[in-house]
Amino acid sequence: MSQAQEVETQPVATEYIPPSVSEHLPDLHAGSSYAHYSPLPVNVTPNSPESQGTPVVLGVDEAGRGPVIGPMIYGIAYLPIELQHSLLAETHHFDDSKVLTPLVRAKLMRTLCTSGTNLFENVGWAIKSLSAQDISAGMMRYGGSYNLNAQAMDATIEVIRGVIARGVNVQEIFVDTIGQPAVYQKKLQAIFPTCKVVVEKKADSLFPVVSAASVVAKVTRDVSCEVLYQGVKTGKITAKRDAMEVDGVVEVEDLVIGWGSGYPSDAKCVTWLKGNIDETFGWGSECRFSWGTAKDLLEDKNKAIQIDWADEDKENNKLSQYFGAGMTGIKGEEQELRTWFGSGVKEIF
Structure with missing residues (x-):
């Protein structure tokens, strides 16, 4: 298991449920994709017919690309260009989410969502x-x-467009790459020609705004997985919030530990998949059936029912074959189809 995947297995701080999860529990339960946008910050003036809004820098990063379990989250953060380093890096110490502890990530996310804070x-x-x-x-x-x-490309484009559609004057875009940075950057630059677009590997550790997007994506994915795991255990979707503040102690169990990080190379994940496979349906909407790990388990005759589907190329007979000359030599029940709706004309006269 890689170092990044080992970090993924750490117990997650569950005392805070961000609105990107708490406001979309029905979507999570149904296995539906969705988007969530925060309110426009008070210090970010939107575009208007009279003038351009506050110039902002925007960062994009993802969490959960490789796991066989749970959603893939694309996160975005944006703020006035001149505040990227002073506010994010120097004041709040944002960094690549993988090098921050779960408690630190949860604290940063809570601050982002708390009215009256300089992040909010x-x-x-x-x-x-x-x-x-x-x-x-x-x-x-x-x-x-x-x-x-x-x-992934379509998700990135959708959320950037969604932010711009809300009147945000996006001037600079920094993205953690998918594949070759130059190719990805060229595609995004063509779609957003008025913006400066920079796509780089490890952008989440190079640009504070991408670090913030990384935290947003990681916290949303971690809590989404906890909620999904709780739903698998209880048959319903619930979200516990602020347990630490209410009771003075964290009483929420480490829900996600049951299936580990969700990565195919994680023994806890594979063990959970093997122990919770339904012989007919496999797993619920929390599992990526297109991953090799899931396919291999479903093809194991000892774990799942094997179904032989008809070959469409061989079985795709025309309906007319059952009523005309094509019926020559067909006997039994199939022959009865010829008179199913009455006798033929030659039989009457």
């Missing part, structure tokens, strides 16, 4: 949650795969 008043954010069910449906789509890179 200056930083806006958004997420696009791509459910495991929708990821699998796209990758296994009949007639041509909607691959993960294409889904």
Whole structure:
């Protein structure tokens, strides 16, 4: 297991449920993808017919690209250009979410969402949650795969456009890359020609605004996985919030530990998948059926029912074959189809 995946297995701070999860519990329960946008910060003036709004820098990062369990989250953060380093890096010490502890990430996310804080008043954010069910449906789509890179690109474009549509004057865009940075940057630059677009590897550790987006994405994914795991255990979706503040102690169990990080290389994840497979349906909407790990388990005759589907190329007979000359030599019940709606004309006269 890589160092990044080991970090993913750490127990998650569950005393805070961000609105990117708490306001979308029905979507999580249904296995649906969704987007969430924070309110426009008070210190970010929107565009108007009379003047341009506050110039902002926007960062994009994802969490959960590789796991077989749970959604993939694309996070966005934006704020006035001149505040990127002083507010995010120097004051609040944002960094690549993988090097921050779960408690630190949760604290930063809470501050982002708490009215009256300097983060809330200056930083806006958004997420696009791509459910495991929708990821699998796209990758296994009949007639041509909607691959993960294409889904990720579309999610990135959607949330950037969503922020711009809310009147935000986006001048600079920094993105953690998908594949080759130069190719990805060229595509985004063509879509957002009035913005300066920079796509780089490890952008979450290079640009504070991407670090903030990384935290937004990671906290949203972690809590989403906890909520999904709780739903699997209890049959319903619930969200406990602020347990630490109410009772003085954290009483929320480490829900996500049951299936570990969700990565195929995580022994806890594979053990959970093996122990919770339904012989007919496999798993619920929390699992990415298009991943090799899930496919291998479903093809194991000892764990799942095997179904042989008819070959469409061989079985796609025309309906006319059952009523005309094509019936020659067909006997028994299939022959009865010829007189199902009455006798033929020659039989009457």
